[in-house]
Amino acid sequence: MSPDNVLDFLSFINESKTENTKILVLTGNIQGSKTSDSFLVECKKRGIKCYIVDVNDVVLEKVYNGHVVKTGKEKILIDPASTVIVPRRGVLENSFTKQILLTLEQARYFTVNSLESMEACENKFTTSRILEDNGLPVPKSALVPNEESLDKALKEVGGKFPIVMKLLSGTQGIGVSIVDSYASLKSVYQTIRKLDPSNEILVQEKINSNFDLRIQVIIKKFNPLKEEKDNAIILGSMKRSAVKKDFRTNYSLGGSVKKYNISKELSDIAIKAATAVGCHWCGVDIMIDSVTKKPYILEVNSSPGTEGISKAIGKPIVDDVIDYIVDKNNWAQSKMEIGYLETITIPKIGEVIAKFDTGNGAKSCTIHADEIIEKNGRVYWKIGNKKFSHKVVGHSEAEIGKEKNRRPMIETDIVFDGVRIPNVLVSPDDRTAKSTPFLVNRAFMKKLGLTVNPDKAFVVSKNPGSDYSVGRAKGNPYAGISFED
Numbered sequence: 190m191s192p193d194n195v196l197d198f199l200s201f202i203n204e205s206k207t208e209n210t211k212i213l214v215l216t217g218n219i220q221g222s223k224t225s226d227s228f229l230v231e232c233k234k235r236g237i238k239c240y241i242v243d244v245n246d247v248v249l250e251k252v253y254n255g256h257v258v259k260t261g262k263e264k265i266l267i268d269p270a271s272t273v274i275v276p277r278r279g280v281l282e283n284s285f286t287k288q289i290l291l292t293l294e295q296a297r298y299f300t301v302n303s304l305e306s307m308e309a310c311e312n313k314f315t316t317s318r319i320l321e322d323n324g325l326p327v328p329k330s331a332l333v334p335n336e337e338s339l340d341k342a343l344k345e346v347g348g349k350f351p352i353v354m355k356l357l358s359g360t361q362g363i364g365v366s367i368v369d370s371y372a373s374l375k376s377v378y379q380t381i382r383k384l385d386p387s388n389e390i391l392v393q394e395k396i397n398s399n400f401d402l403r404i405q406v407i408i409k410k411f412n413p414l415k416e417e418k419d420n421a422i423i424l425g426s427m428k429r430s431a432v433k434k435d436f437r438t439n440y441s442l443g444g445s446v447k448k449y450n451i452s453k454e455l456s457d458i459a460i461k462a463a464t465a466v467g468c469h470w471c472g473v474d475i476m477i478d479s480v481t482k483k484p485y486i487l488e489v490n491s492s493p494g495t496e497g498i499s500k501a502i503g504k505p506i507v508d509d510v511i512d513y514i515v516d517k518n519n520w521a522q523s524k525m526e527i528g529y530l531e532t533i534t535i536p537k538i539g540e541v542i543a544k545f546d547t548g549n550g551a552k553s554c555t556i557h558a559d560e561i562i563e564k565n566g567r568v569y570w571k572i573g574n575k576k577f578s579h580k581v582v583g584h585s586e587a588e589i590g591k592e593k594n595r596r597p598m599i600e601t602d603i604v605f606d607g608v609r610i611p612n613v614l615v616s617p618d619d620r621t622a623k624s625t626p627f628l629v630n631r632a633f634m635k636k637l638g639l640t641v642n643p644d645k646a647f648v649v650s651k652n653p654g655s656d657y658s659v660g661r662a663k664g665n666p667y668a669g670i671s672f673e674d
Contacts, residue, residue: 210237210515211272213258213265215244215290217279223496224277227507237515240265244279244286249293256296267298273514274300278492281311299520302491306467310491311358314391316466320486322552322632323465325458328485330393332357336382339374346394354378357389364388367395396485400430401476402449404459405493405506408469409519411638421460424509426451427501446501455484462486467635469521470510472498525606527639530646530659533627534604538575542657542669543627545641550631551616552585553598557626557666558617561597568597570617572626573672585616594618605637606649621666624659 212232214225225241232239240258248259255268280290290304309315317330331345332338346352354377356364364381368374374392381388405424428449451459459473472493477484499505513519533543535556543554558570569578579599587594596616603613613633620626634641642648662668 209271210517211267212237212239212275212511212514213267213272214239214241214275214277215247215280215286216241216277217244217282217286218277219243222277224494224507227495227499227505228275228511231505231507231511235511235515237511244276244289245282247289249289256293269297269299272298273520274298275514276300276302276304276307276492278307278311280304281307301469301514302471303467306469307491309466310468310471310489313355313357313488316489319465320462320489323461325462325465326483326485328353328394328396328487330391333378333390333392336375336378339378342392343371343374346392350374351395353393353395354381355391355393356381357391368392396476396487397479398476399479400428401474401487402451402455403427403429403493403498404451404455404473404475405498406459406463406468406471406473407510407513408460408463409513410521411464411467421463422509422513423451423456423459424506425498425502426455426459427498429497446497448501448503458484458486462489466491470513525637525639526642526648528646528648529641529643530625530652531605532647532650532652533629535627536602536604537577537673538572538670539673540671541627542625542652543629544623544625545629545634545639547631547634547641549628551587552583552630552632553596553614553616554630554633555587555596555616555618555620555628557620557623559619559666561617561619563597568599568617572617573667573670575672582614585614587616587618610637619666622663624662626666626668626670 212228214228216222216225219225219241222241228239229241240263242258242260242263242265246260250257250259252266254270255266255272258265258267274290274293276290280286287304290300294300294303309319314330314332317327320327329346331342333342343352350371351367351369352374354366354368354374366377368377378390381390404426407422407424409420409422426449427446430445455475458475462473463471466489468489468491470493472490474487474490475484476487495506495510499507527545529545531543531545532540534540541556556572558572560569560571562569563581566581567578568581569576571577579601581597582600583598585596585598587596596618598614598616600612601615602609602611603615604610610633620628646652657669
């Protein structure tokens, strides 16, 4: 080890022993970032070490219990026990920048927010689907993969003009257009494609309003198996009025802002939206229809600006964010690791081996059923000698090859790792040819904060049947079920 490396190593050990929190802000915009400047100003007042680094110019070097962050001529010593990572939108710029954040997450640094949550917010269609799946109000929206899909997309959002056309990925109102006729629909689409053929485009029903609300939220922890009290904080809310001679309300484009006292309904919607996408700190944009007075979530911003809302509420909002960050009781650990096979308990059925399939994007989980009859809004189904009748709460379409299998969805409680999860969406289906009687979807895993190890089985639960094996289970629909009496 060279003398310089020895000094770095000794310095790191000394720094890692301190209780002082360090904040590392990863950004793609070192110059001119008002939010980054606010972090520096507020941290300096408190004597907190805060580093703003260009994520495009970062090299991570693993050292004892942590990392050296090399950027330009600067070397910053960090470790998971003392350092919080605050990623801004620049981390989504390319594969390299994403990998920097992912490496830090895997090394168990507390990151505000995770790469997964930021990517979910970056794609407006993904955000909309996540919110909709969680029962939250969103405008009707549709993807437009090509010009031939315009008619289908228009129909999906209601078939009436005006509608909104926007880039799937965008910020500060850039790439958002109001389309008021079919001729405009085609011309705007063609113009966007001409400028950049790689642009992905979304159309959305237009909500009647000349203002929207930005509500900034903090969710302390995501641990659905152990519900936390006072887990959510509303940092502030503001009303953003449309820019003069424009329809957009973004403060960065010149829109006016002022403080807005939100109702409990709006507060609950914002908190549920932040929780659904998995953001610790975010801005939730809500528009209230001027006719129906119904609120709609427009988007969730995982890298919210602070200048406009600080002006509106009359104090630097970053101050409250730092309060949250420096309290180590709020630091969240990595997701719970489970095996690709685990045992769940379904009341009135018993212990059931379930496959946790990260590739299963269906709306519901699936359970084996010997018989399924859907009639008058209910589904009557049978497994073994147990018969059930449930209200149909919707339908899930599973793609099997080129065909779509439409299945009724019911709600049932599931017990996993000793905790009862209520009202899980499940579809009865014939799984005789499958290796497990129960298939878990991604929504369930996301809700519980789980990560699947594809090389292990029964990490947090026991195998209820010692004679069970994946190979022998196919053809036996009850393999992996321990029926209760």
